[in-house]
Amino acid sequence: MSDSFSRREFVATVGSIGAVWLLADASERSEAMAHAAHQVRATQPSLTVLTREQAIEVEAFASRIIPTDDSPGAREAGVVYFIDRGLSTWAQGQRPMFMEGLTKLSRDVDARFRGQSKLSALTPQQQDEVLKSIEQTPFFGTMRFATLAGMFSLPTHGGNKDFIGWKLIGQVEAMEFKAPFGWYDQPANRRTLLGGDA
Amino acid sequence: MTLQGAQGAQGRRYNTNEAVDFVVVGSGAAGGSVARELTRLGHSVVLIEQGKFYSRADFKHDEFGVIINNDYCNTPPSHIQTWRKTPNDKAEQRHFLLYATAVGGSSMHYAANYWRFRPVDFDEFSRYGAVEGAAVADWPITYDELEPYYSAVEWAIGVSGQGGLDPNEGRRSRAYPLPPLDLTGPGVLLEVAAKKLGIRAFPAPMAIASRPYKGREACHNCGFCWYFPCEWGAKSGTNFTMVPEAIASGRCELRTECKVRTIETDDRGRVTGVVYFDRDKREVRQQARAVFLCANGAETPRLLFMSKSSRFPDGLANSSGMVGKHLMFNGNTAGGALFEHEVNAYKGAPVTRIVLDTYDLHDKGHWGGGGFDFRYPFPPLLSALNVPPDGPQWGSAFKQSLKHVHTHATQCWGHTSQLPVATNAVDLDPEAKDSWGLPAIRVTYREHDADLRLYKYMFDRGIELLKAAGATKTWGGPPGDDPGLGAHLLGTCRMGNDPRSSVVNKSHRAHDVPNLFMVDGSSFVTSGRGQPTLTIQALAFRAADLASQMAKRGELG
Numbered sequence: 001m002s003d004s005f006s007r008r009e010f011v012a013t014v015g016s017i018g019a020v021w022l023l024a025d026a027s028e029r030s031e032a033m034a035h036a037a038h039q040v041r042a043t044q045p046s047l048t049v050l051t052r053e054q055a056i057e058v059e060a061f062a063s064r065i066i067p068t069d070d071s072p073g074a075r076e077a078g079v080v081y082f083i084d085r086g087l088s089t090w091a092q093g094q095r096p097m098f099m100e101g102l103t104k105l106s107r108d109v110d111a112r113f114r115g116q117s118k119l120s121a122l123t124p125q126q127q128d129e130v131l132k133s134i135e136q137t138p139f140f141g142t143m144r145f146a147t148l149a150g151m152f153s154l155p156t157h158g159g160n161k162d163f164i165g166w167k168l169i170g171q172v173e174a175m176e177f178k179a180p181f182g183w184y185d186q187p188a189n190r191r192t193l194l195g196g197d198a
Numbered sequence: 199m200t201l202q203g204a205q206g207a208q209g210r211r212y213n214t215n216e217a218v219d220f221v222v223v224g225s226g227a228a229g230g231s232v233a234r235e236l237t238r239l240g241h242s243v244v245l246i247e248q249g250k251f252y253s254r255a256d257f258k259h260d261e262f263g264v265i266i267n268n269d270y271c272n273t274p275p276s277h278i279q280t281w282r283k284t285p286n287d288k289a290e291q292r293h294f295l296l297y298a299t300a301v302g303g304s305s306m307h308y309a310a311n312y313w314r315f316r317p318v319d320f321d322e323f324s325r326y327g328a329v330e331g332a333a334v335a336d337w338p339i340t341y342d343e344l345e346p347y348y349s350a351v352e353w354a355i356g357v358s359g360q361g362g363l364d365p366n367e368g369r370r371s372r373a374y375p376l377p378p379l380d381l382t383g384p385g386v387l388l389e390v391a392a393k394k395l396g397i398r399a400f401p402a403p404m405a406i407a408s409r410p411y412k413g414r415e416a417c418h419n420c421g422f423c424w425y426f427p428c429e430w431g432a433k434s435g436t437n438f439t440m441v442p443e444a445i446a447s448g449r450c451e452l453r454t455e456c457k458v459r460t461i462e463t464d465d466r467g468r469v470t471g472v473v474y475f476d477r478d479k480r481e482v483r484q485q486a487r488a489v490f491l492c493a494n495g496a497e498t499p500r501l502l503f504m505s506k507s508s509r510f511p512d513g514l515a516n517s518s519g520m521v522g523k524h525l526m527f528n529g530n531t532a533g534g535a536l537f538e539h540e541v542n543a544y545k546g547a548p549v550t551r552i553v554l555d556t557y558d559l560h561d562k563g564h565w566g567g568g569g570f571d572f573r574y575p576f577p578p579l580l581s582a583l584n585v586p587p588d589g590p591q592w593g594s595a596f597k598q599s600l601k602h603v604h605t606h607a608t609q610c611w612g613h614t615s616q617l618p619v620a621t622n623a624v625d626l627d628p629e630a631k632d633s634w635g636l637p638a639i640r641v642t643y644r645e646h647d648a649d650l651r652l653y654k655y656m657f658d659r660g661i662e663l664l665k666a667a668g669a670t671k672t673w674g675g676p677p678g679d680d681p682g683l684g685a686h687l688l689g690t691c692r693m694g695n696d697p698r699s700s701v702v703n704k705s706h707r708a709h710d711v712p713n714l715f716m717v718d719g720s721s722f723v724t725s726g727r728g729q730p731t732l733t734i735q736a737l738a739f740r741a742a743d744l745a746s747q748m749a750k751r752g753e754l755g
Contacts, residue, residue: 064592064593065592065593065596066592066596066597066600067593067594067597069594069597071597073597090267128593131592144591144592145583148579148582148583149262149266149579151582152261152577152578152579152581152582153260153261153262153266153579154258154259154260154261154262156260157262165578166578168597168600168601169578169581169582169600169601169603169604169605170542170601170604170605171544171577171578171604172545174420175259175418175420175429176418176419176420177418177419177420177421177545177546178419179380179381179382179419179546181380181382181383181419181542181543181545181546182382182383182539182540182541182542182543182545182605183383183539183540183541184383184386184387184390184537184539184541185381185382185383185385185386189386189539190381190386190389193386193389193390194386194389194390194393197389197393
């Protein structure tokens with residue numbers, strides 16, 4: 001490859017927190033990934049690792065990272081299925097750490113809202129309060145990274161249902177594009193910007 | 199056989215017990231080019247590649263697989279490496295050197311920036327002198343000696359560009375075979391920045407076909423380009439160009455998923471062939487009259503170390519002690535920026551314009567220099583992970599920012615020289631092993647202080663360019679002491695005229711072994727300014743040409 005920067009930047013961005021979830025599990029990844037990629041979701045998604053209760057908590061968490069507002073969010077993209085798929089394949093080795101994180105989350109909820117143990121049972125505002133209090137923890141980093149990965153990876157990996165994530169950010173799903181691609185490279189705009197040099 | 203038909207084919211078969219003219223180890227930028235030239239010149243070649251031969255149909259816009267999981271790269275558990283900062287530290291396991299393991303090597307997924315080196319890159323030591331703590335030296339060849347091979351490579355694979363605009367570029371004997379790629383938003387923004395600052399932006403030379411070329415498709419501007427193999431076959435990596443041509447010659451056998459473990463020598467100290475593990479991990483011995491190591495700047499020195507013997511106790515061809523030393527990567531800087539209107543950098547080629555007025559920064563007190571481009575080659579996930587760091591990182595406001603950033607962001611990337619430092623090196627880890635049971639690569643690497651100052655200068659200039667282009671916001675910082683990873687693997691078997699201070703001579707022949715050649719990034723004496731692949735291929739064409747002449751004169755026996 002011709003440039004090393006951006007992957008480095010990427011590792012710097014997520015390497016310290018979220019990517020630990022991915023990168024620490026290299027030993028099982030390649031084969032499992034190949035397997036997972038071929039399991040294209042043809043029917044209704046189902047859970048293989050997370051219990052229904054755990055899935056509801058994971059989804060509540062992911063929905064605060066990318067909420068549902070005037071446009072679909074992590075919930076509609078099926079991020080929880082991406083995470084479940086990951087825990088059964090390429091992130092299998094991270095399963096204990098992940099489950100421990102969920103247990104700890106329930107204690108964090110209780111610490112803030114006495115008598116309550118489920119993030120999903122709180123109002124969005126209360127959920128944000130809990131997440132803010134654990135924002136610096138590795139589990140938060142893992143959940144944030146996993147949510148983004150589930151939102152923006154190809155649907156064959158289990159999330160990004162109907163390319164909801166791509167549509168959200170304006171990524172058009174296509175195998176080819178024709179110029180002009182944006183505002184600046186439209187010939188008239190380029191001429192305005194560059195004058196005689198265009 | 200058509201070139202497309204050769205895709206996936208293994209070519210003709212050779213008996214392992216009969217010596218072929220050449221075994222070529224590695225089918226990447228260098229090895230693919232060497233195999234193409236040697237077969238064109240009439241020689242029999244066995245081309246050995248540790249990875250698979252993928253076809254266009256294998257390639258998807260699968261960011262999670264390609265970038266996050268590094269599907270095509272040298273990842274654990276098969277590939278193990280260790281890293282330490284200085285020779286006094288104990289190395290720890292770390293995936294630090296990055297390269298693709300497939301036919302085409304890293305040329306299958308490169309961004310395809312195809313800058314030629316300039317005359318100054320070959321004699322910078324003579325022009326500007328030494329740097330404390332670095333082993334700068336002149337190359338044993340000049341730009342003019344390499345120039346015909348630059349042109350030959352550009353025409354062999356189809357490079358898109360426009361020469362003759364930049365008065366500071368080296369002499370060109372031929373124009374580019376293809377016109378520049380479609381201009382993108384980042385390209386226009388760099389033009390705007392350059393105009394504002396009174397400098398010039400030039401069309402970027404890119405190894406991506408802008409028009410159909412030799413039966414290959416032109417670029418379709420799909421945007422999944424940097425770090426992705428090309429589903430259109432428009433990217434001119436050796437998997438789509440040199441290797442199919444070598445196979446189509448009828449004189450090359452490609453053996454994939456074969457891992458070379460040693461180069462064998464006889465009691466005269468001549469190479470007799472190579473021993474490798476095939477895809478079932480059975481040991482196979484292939485006889486050859488001569489061997490080309492083109493395994494990259496990490497694997498070529500590793501193979502020399504793994505081929506040590508009583509005659510070559512410090513590793514094959516290592517009487518100088520220089521094997522593995524002077525590891526260089528090129529420096530990379532990047533500043534992020536947002537713009538008022540839609541840039542939509544996710545469409546089109548990664549780079550379409552470059553600025554090179556910083557190529558030689560000696561008058562600014564730096565050793566070396568660099569160049570710039572504007573790009574934002576990030577598919578959706580990387581884009582989401584690269585929102586401005588001072589803004590919201592989750593929640594509704596973050597979601598709003600995601601919507602804006604992907605279509606409105608651009609970065610300025612700086613590509614710089616990097617000094618050769620003797621202690622920055624590749625050798626064998628004393629303990630760690632890879633999945634073939636072979637000693638793991640151990641990397642020792644830290645930045646030279648002069649380079650850190652250069653990166654800072656280049657980063658600051660990059661931000662100036664982004665602001666001059668009209669950025670509404672900029673962010674980022676210069677690289678620190680740990681580069682994170684190394685992708686350009688350079689300098690570890692340097693060329694030179696003196697056998698005491700270099701590994702190969704000016705013909706890429708090992709000083710110590712007359713029928714052993716090394717050509718790839720390891721041959722580099724200095725690093726250039728960041729885009730090494732065209733130079734690797736020009737060196738490969740030249741080395742194959744010279745080796746062929748020697749073979750025909752009977753000098754390799």
